[in-house]
Amino acid sequence: MLNRFTPMIKIQKLIHDYIKRDDEGNVAGTVRAIGGVDLHVEPGRFIAILGHNGSGKSTLAKHLNALLFPTEGTVWVDGMSTSDGKNLWEIRREAGMVFQNPDNQIIAQVVEEDVGFGPENIGVPTEEIWTRVEESLKAVGMLEHRKKSPNRLSGGQKQRVSIAGVIAMEPKCIILDEPTAMLDPNGRKEVIKAAKKLNREKGITVILITHYMEEAVDADMIFVMDKGVVAMQGTPREIFCQVERMKELQLDVxxxxxxxxxxxxxxxxxxxxxxxxxxxxxxxxxxxxxxxxxxxxxxxxx
Amino acid sequence: MGIKVDDICFLYERGTAMQVRALDHISVEIPDDQFIGLIGHTGSGKSTFVQTLNGLLKVTSGHIYYNGEDIDGEKFDRKKLRSDVGLVFQYPEHQLFEVDVITDVCFGPKNLGLSESEARSRAIEALESVKMSKSLYKASPFDLSGGEKRRAAIAGVLAMRPKILILDEPTAGLDPRGRDEILGLIAEMKKERNMTIILVSHSMDDVARYVDRIMVMGGGKILYDDEPVKVFRHVKELEDLGLAAPQITYVMKLLKERGLDVNTDVLRVKEAAAEILAHRRELHV
Structure with a gap:
C-alpha cells in the first residue's frame, strides 16, 4: 500500500476541542487544544516534537494513532484518514504508541509474553508470534531478558520492552510520548539509542515527543508546538539557533x-x-x- | 541538629526467598540548612532511603537519630517527626483530592490537630511560598495546569512547616521552564526558611545547578558523598552506575583532551564560558 508518494503522516487544518461537561452531562464549555495544525512527515524520518506542558503535543500525538479524532480537519496515517472508522485497526497497527510510564504499559508476567500480546490479539499464527517476539526483543537489545519478570527490570529496560511490544505489530511508525521522562540517565540513553536504531536499520518512522532538548539534536526535523499550533519547524540547527525564541516558548536549547x-x-x-x-x-x-x-x-x- | 543515620540496613520481604537488601549499612549525617542532591539509578535504594528518614519505613537494623533522639525509641514522638521531615513523592499531584486548592493544603495541618483558622493561615503561607496565584485558591485542583498542580502538592507538605524537606523527582515530566520554576522555588524556600532540602533527581544538570552536596547511591550503599565538583570528577564510575556527569562537564573534558588546558571542575554554562574565555589566546578563533 505504501509507495514513496504517500506521506507517513499528513495533517491538514487539524482542530481539536476537548468538551467539558457539568455534573448532569451537559456541555459546559470547550477547550481548544489544537487550533489548526498542518504537518507532513515523510516515511523513514526521525521527527521530534517539542513544546511546553499544555502546548498540545500529547493531544497531537493521540491523533496520530487514532486515539482521538479531529473536531475539524483531517489526519491521514499512511494515506488512511483517522476519521474513517474502517481504518481504525489498520492505523493503530501501523502507528504504535509508547507512553511515559513504563509500568502502565506492561501487562504480562514474563517479558516475552508481554511482547507477544499484541500480535496474539490480532490473530498472528503462534509460530510467527515467536519469530516476531524474538526479532523485536533483539531490535531493542532485550533478548537476553526474555524470560524475566518485567518488574525485575530497570525503567529503561521496561520502556524498551514497551517499544518491543509495539515493534512486534510490525508498525511503519512509532510515536514515543515522553518515553524518557521517568528514567535515569542510563535508561534515557538506552531508549533513545533503541529508537534511533529502529529508525536507521528498519526504516521505521519515529516521532519523539520530549522535554529533553538534547534528545532532539539528531532528529531530521523538529516541530515546536505552542498554544495548539506549530510555532516553529525546521532542522535542529535552525530551531536551536533561536535561543531567545525557544526561551519565550518556555523551552530551552x-x-x-x-x-x-x-x-x-x-x-x-x-x-x-x-x-x-x-x-x-x-x-x-x-x-x-x-x-x-x-x-x-x-x-x-x- | 538534623538527622544522624547510623549503620542502617533495610530488607524487603525479610526472611523469604524474595528477600532484597535495599539499604546496606548506610551511615551519614544530614545537618540543618543544607541543600543535598541524592542521585542513583532506578533501584539503587534512593526512595527506600528517604522513606526511612521520616519513619515511613522502619529500618531492619541500625539507628536513625533526629535531633539526637532515636526515632525508634519508645518515647519518641513520631507524629512530630512526620511533620518535621516532609516528603514530597514523585508525581505528588496524583495525591490532590480536595474540592479546592486551599482545602487540600489545609489537610495536613488539620491532621496535626491545628484549629481551622490556624490551618488556614499556614495553608496561605505555604501557597504564597510556592507562588500560587490567589485567584486559584478556590479552584478545583483538577483544573490547574501540570506545574500548578505540582506546586499545590508541594504546598500541602510545606504547610506542615517541615525542617527537612525531601523531594522525590520534583521536576519529572515538566517542561524546561517548569523545571526551572520549581527548582528556583525550592532554592528560594530553602533560603527563606533555612530548611534542609534533599532533592532526589535523575537530572545531573539540575543537581549540578542547585545543590551544595551530592550523595550518590548504588546497590543500597552511599558510594560518594561530597561537594558536586568533586563527585563529578568520577565520571567513569558514575557512568558505570548508570549515571552521568552534567553535559557541560563533558564539554570541558573534551576540550581538555583536545589540548586546551581548561579546568574541568565546571558544571554550569556561565562558568564554562568564563573558563574558556580565560584561555582565549590559546583558541584558534
Missing part, C-alpha cells in the same frame, strides 16, 4: 548550544549554532588532525 551562544556573545568568532561538544571543540581548536581521534568522537553521542 541543549547546554552546549547555550555555551556556544554565550561565547559568541562574548565576541568569539565561532559558528552560530553548535549542537554537539565535538562541534564546539572543532570550532574553538580547529578540526582534529589524526583520523583515529575522529572515530572515537563519533562513538558516543551523549
Amino acid at each position: 541543549p547546554q552546549v548550544t547555550l555555551l556556544g551562544h554565550e561565547l559568541r556573545k562574548a565576541g568569539l568568532a565561532i559558528p552560530d549554532c553548535i549542537l554537539t561538544k565535538e562541534e564546539l571543540a572543532d570550532a574553538l581548536l580547529g578540526a582534529p588532525e589524526a583520523a583515529g581521534e575522529k572515530e572515537e568522537a563519533d562513538g558516543d553521542q551523549s
Whole structure:
C-alpha cells in the first residue's frame, strides 16, 4: 500500500476541542487544544516534537494513532484518514504508541509474553508470534531478558520492552510520548539509542515527543508546538539557533548550544549554532588532525 | 541538629526467598540548612532511603537519630517527626483530592490537630511560598495546569512547616521552564526558611545547578558523598552506575583532551564560558 508518494503522516487544518461537561452531562464549555495544525512527515524520518506542558503535543500525538479524532480537519496515517472508522485497526497497527510510564504499559508476567500480546490479539499464527517476539526483543537489545519478570527490570529496560511490544505489530511508525521522562540517565540513553536504531536499520518512522532538548539534536526535523499550533519547524540547527525564541516558548536549547551562544556573545568568532561538544571543540581548536581521534568522537553521542 | 543515620540496613520481604537488601549499612549525617542532591539509578535504594528518614519505613537494623533522639525509641514522638521531615513523592499531584486548592493544603495541618483558622493561615503561607496565584485558591485542583498542580502538592507538605524537606523527582515530566520554576522555588524556600532540602533527581544538570552536596547511591550503599565538583570528577564510575556527569562537564573534558588546558571542575554554562574565555589566546578563533 505504501509507495514513496504517500506521506507517513499528513495533517491538514487539524482542530481539536476537548468538551467539558457539568455534573448532569451537559456541555459546559470547550477547550481548544489544537487550533489548526498542518504537518507532513515523510516515511523513514526521525521527527521530534517539542513544546511546553499544555502546548498540545500529547493531544497531537493521540491523533496520530487514532486515539482521538479531529473536531475539524483531517489526519491521514499512511494515506488512511483517522476519521474513517474502517481504518481504525489498520492505523493503530501501523502507528504504535509508547507512553511515559513504563509500568502502565506492561501487562504480562514474563517479558516475552508481554511482547507477544499484541500480535496474539490480532490473530498472528503462534509460530510467527515467536519469530516476531524474538526479532523485536533483539531490535531493542532485550533478548537476553526474555524470560524475566518485567518488574525485575530497570525503567529503561521496561520502556524498551514497551517499544518491543509495539515493534512486534510490525508498525511503519512509532510515536514515543515522553518515553524518557521517568528514567535515569542510563535508561534515557538506552531508549533513545533503541529508537534511533529502529529508525536507521528498519526504516521505521519515529516521532519523539520530549522535554529533553538534547534528545532532539539528531532528529531530521523538529516541530515546536505552542498554544495548539506549530510555532516553529525546521532542522535542529535552525530551531536551536533561536535561543531567545525557544526561551519565550518556555523551552530551552541543549547546554552546549547555550555555551556556544554565550561565547559568541562574548565576541568569539565561532559558528552560530553548535549542537554537539565535538562541534564546539572543532570550532574553538580547529578540526582534529589524526583520523583515529575522529572515530572515537563519533562513538558516543551523549 | 538534623538527622544522624547510623549503620542502617533495610530488607524487603525479610526472611523469604524474595528477600532484597535495599539499604546496606548506610551511615551519614544530614545537618540543618543544607541543600543535598541524592542521585542513583532506578533501584539503587534512593526512595527506600528517604522513606526511612521520616519513619515511613522502619529500618531492619541500625539507628536513625533526629535531633539526637532515636526515632525508634519508645518515647519518641513520631507524629512530630512526620511533620518535621516532609516528603514530597514523585508525581505528588496524583495525591490532590480536595474540592479546592486551599482545602487540600489545609489537610495536613488539620491532621496535626491545628484549629481551622490556624490551618488556614499556614495553608496561605505555604501557597504564597510556592507562588500560587490567589485567584486559584478556590479552584478545583483538577483544573490547574501540570506545574500548578505540582506546586499545590508541594504546598500541602510545606504547610506542615517541615525542617527537612525531601523531594522525590520534583521536576519529572515538566517542561524546561517548569523545571526551572520549581527548582528556583525550592532554592528560594530553602533560603527563606533555612530548611534542609534533599532533592532526589535523575537530572545531573539540575543537581549540578542547585545543590551544595551530592550523595550518590548504588546497590543500597552511599558510594560518594561530597561537594558536586568533586563527585563529578568520577565520571567513569558514575557512568558505570548508570549515571552521568552534567553535559557541560563533558564539554570541558573534551576540550581538555583536545589540548586546551581548561579546568574541568565546571558544571554550569556561565562558568564554562568564563573558563574558556580565560584561555582565549590559546583558541584558534
